[in-house]
Amino acid sequence: MTATHAGIPTGVHVILPRDGAVLLMRRANTGFFDGQFSLPGGHVEPGESIRMTAVREMAEELGLQLAPDDLDLVGVVHRLSDTNRIDFFLRARRWSGAPRRAEPDKCDALDWYAPDALPPNTVAYIRDALGCRQAEPWVMEQGWPETAAAFV
Numbered sequence: 442m443t444a445t446h447a448g449i450p451t452g453v454h455v456i457l458p459r460d461g462a463v464l465l466m467r468r469a470n471t472g473f474f475d476g477q478f479s480l481p482g483g484h485v486e487p488g489e490s491i492r493m494t495a496v497r498e499m500a501e502e503l504g505l506q507l508a509p510d511d512l513d514l515v516g517v518v519h520r521l522s523d524t525n526r527i528d529f530f531l532r533a534r535r536w537s538g539a540p541r542r543a544e545p546d547k548c549d550a551l552d553w554y555a556p557d558a559l560p561p562n563t564v565a566y567i568r569d570a571l572g573c574r575q576a577e578p579w580v581m582e583q584g585w586p587e588t589a590a591a592f593v
Contacts, residue, residue: 451526451529452485454479454567455532458532465480467562492531514529514530514531
């Protein structure tokens, strides 16, 4: 018998570091965490790798150009929220261009924040990922019964 498996939504979040701060966007008009700050990023589309997704999303959301080789894997969050989700966190070592709200209908604020001084309305799993002190790349599980907070 052949089993069918539903796909798991896969997200990619990009950490853009600058002078000890990271760039956060406040989501708007998306129906998903609107009014909360998050890292730039988005869902993996068919035929994309996580690095391809990161490059595309940074161009779409911020007008930035990144090379896939300039992205390092930081960690993965496997979470049970509205559905079973997997989120990859990548750090950009360099990029070209100045970040701007390239999709102002989906983002109403953009600014740099120290990871230990994030806005109170930061998406919870983003806050947890930015605060993770495990060795990279780390894996964190959230929302599942009887799981530890983070594993190396």
